[in-house]
Amino acid sequence: MFALIAVLGFAFGLILQRSRLNTYDVIGGFAMLEDWTVPKALLVAVGVGAVLLAVEVVVGWASWHVKPFVLSGVAVGGLIFGAGMAILGYCPGTLAVSLGEGALDAAVGIVGGILAGWLFTLAYPSIKGVLGPNLGKLALVQLSKGPAGVLVIAVLFGAATVGAAFWLDRRFD
Amino acid sequence: MGGKAGRLSWLTAGILLAVLDVVVFNAHVANRPIGASTTYPYVGAKLFGATATEYFAKIQKPGSWELIFLFGAFLGGLVGALVFGDFRLTALHRRWVEKKGTSSGRRLVWAFVGGFLLIWGARMAGGCTSGHILSGGMQTAVSSLVFGAFVVAGVLGVGRLFYGGRRD
Numbered sequence: 001m002f003a004l005i006a007v008l009g010f011a012f013g014l015i016l017q018r019s020r021l022n023t024y025d026v027i028g029g030f031a032m033l034e035d036w037t038v039p040k041a042l043l044v045a046v047g048v049g050a051v052l053l054a055v056e057v058v059v060g061w062a063s064w065h066v067k068p069f070v071l072s073g074v075a076v077g078g079l080i081f082g083a084g085m086a087i088l089g090y091c092p093g094t095l096a097v098s099l100g101e102g103a104l105d106a107a108v109g110i111v112g113g114i115l116a117g118w119l120f121t122l123a124y125p126s127i128k129g130v131l132g133p134n135l136g137k138l139a140l141v142q143l144s145k146g147p148a149g150v151l152v153i154a155v156l157f158g159a160a161t162v163g164a165a166f167w168l169d170r171r172f173d
Numbered sequence: 174m175g176g177k178a179g180r181l182s183w184l185t186a187g188i189l190l191a192v193l194d195v196v197v198f199n200a201h202v203a204n205r206p207i208g209a210s211t212t213y214p215y216v217g218a219k220l221f222g223a224t225a226t227e228y229f230a231k232i233q234k235p236g237s238w239e240l241i242f243l244f245g246a247f248l249g250g251l252v253g254a255l256v257f258g259d260f261r262l263t264a265l266h267r268r269w270v271e272k273k274g275t276s277s278g279r280r281l282v283w284a285f286v287g288g289f290l291l292i293w294g295a296r297m298a299g300g301c302t303s304g305h306i307l308s309g310g311m312q313t314a315v316s317s318l319v320f321g322a323f324v325v326a327g328v329l330g331v332g333r334l335f336y337g338g339r340r341d
Contacts, residue, residue, distance in 0.1 A: 041190070069314075074319050076294075082328040141312070
């Protein structure tokens with residue numbers, strides 16, 4: 001189990017390292033409006049993944065793991081997360097990849113993150129009340145009850161996000 | 174920095190990340206999405222003794238999975254950097270130096286602040302770039318799409334305040 005998870009993580013790290021998506025210059029560059037690699041790659045990944053995953057779920061090889069829509073947690077958390085991402089120039093996953101590249105600021109970012117995670121763990125009983133309301137595990141694919149409709153929604157969604165990536169590429173790079 | 178050899182474009186990287194996440198989702202592989210940010214409260218609670226808490230009980234299983242996944246990601250970054258000549262022990266990066274100057278201490282203080290905000294925000298929202306935006310986005314999850322919109326607002330808003338106009 002350990003080996004399988006580590007191999008999957010290794011592939012993740014290598015893809016990010018080879019595309020430079022893990023680096024301060026690329027992620028921080030987006031916060032400076034100087035580099036659009038992050039939104040372009042994510043829009044492609046989300047769009048291609050939506051179609052592949054819908055097929056995988058429809059044929060029964062995987063199931064949905066949709067996160068609950070906890071309104072204020074997602075909104076306020078998203079803003080704070082974005083603020084941290086702009087200043088730090090890494091995300092929780094790319095911190096590990098950049099540490100592997102020798103980035104000392106990533107090492108310090110990890111220390112800050114572990115401290116935040118520990119304090120959040122302690123504070124959770126008093127915080128959880130203000131995170132709501134929980135609007136449920138909503139997803140656009142739920143607009144259809146049948147498998148054909150799920151595939152159609154996934155394809156339309158995928159076309160929109162991949163199209164947005166190419167639009168960004170033509171507009172800014 | 175290393176050369177262009179073996180570099181992946183944003184398009185190739187996006188497709189490979191999608192395929193990898195779909196493999197991870199498979200019921201016979203991990204039967205869960207890629208995720209990263211639960212690692213941090215998991216490690217923090219283990220290190221500083223907060224394992225007898227409500228939150229740790231909630232995140233123990235995903236936390237240990239994501240810690241192993243990030244250990245693999247660390248090795249992937251290390252091997253890629255060594256093989257392709259990107260390995261550099263430094264706190265300073267080109268765009269930071271352009272905007273904020275050459276003080277490593279200043280960079281490290283801000284990295285600490287940024288890392289703290291990053292994980293605090295991720296834990297409030299229940300996910301990060303990989304768990305929410307990538308894995309949730311491809312599920313067309315409303316929570317993840319809304320999270321993505323607020324993250325972009327936070328990145329660009331704070332990016333403008335923090336980097337905008339400064340050239341020192």
